């Protein structure tokens with residue numbers, strides 16, 4: 001099976017802290033991959049290394065068969081946990097800016113998503129509620145035709161309605177044939193119905209990397225069951 005992401009013997013240290021400890025991992029292409037694990041287990045580090053936003057300490061990382069450097073950003077749409085929008089831009093200007101920045105940006109799709117979510121395009125980003133900012137960020141990420149989409153905790157700190165909107169948009173707008181979505185979350189129960197594959201990390205090590213279907217059929221486990229078993 002074709003792999004979208006591979007890690008071979010990857011270490012990432014921040015000073016004396018070992019965030020990823022000799023990680024080897026192969027993630028199949030296509031579908032939605034959940035990255036789960038407790039706080040500080042190394043999820044964000046793994047995602048940022050994959051997106052070329054952090055430098056590994058050692059090892060090899062590839063995306064779409066290419067060694068990851070900062071240039072991999074052309075193939076990876078990254079939705080960060082922290083807010084990166086310009087406060088003084090309107091939603092509409094934010095979409096236009098994204099269209100200028102990213103060659104693969106589908107402006108029509110971004111506008112369609114924003115309209116579906118009922119966000120006022122003429123409002124300044126700085127005046128939006130936290131929920132609507134999250135909706136704008138999701139629209140911008142989903143509008144890229146990149147082969148790999150990465151979302152770091154897209155549901156964290158949001159109310160149930162916003163979380164539901166985001167989950168619906170993911171299900172509707174990720175192009176499952178051409179794109180792979182790698183998503184980290186603590187909201188396992190909410191995201192589980194979308195997942196095709198799961199990667200479980202603990203203390204910087206991969207504890208499980210498996211198809212959700214196999215987990216159910218071979219072990220009779222849900223993702224939450226597997227998480228409880230491994231992380232306890």
Ligand SMILES: Nc1ncnc2c1ncn2[C@@H]1O[C@H](COP(=O)(O)OP(=O)(O)OP(=O)(O)O)[C@@H](O)[C@H]1O
Pocket residue numbers: 014015017018019037038039040041042043044045046
């Ligand atoms: N910039 C940094 N400097 C120093 N240590 C860091 C830095 N970023 C992360 N770490 C440490 O590396 C480890 C892994 O952190 P990481 O943010 O990747 O975990 P996480 O699974 O994403 O956590 P959370 O679920 O809380 O977001 C933790 O021990 C964290 O304290």
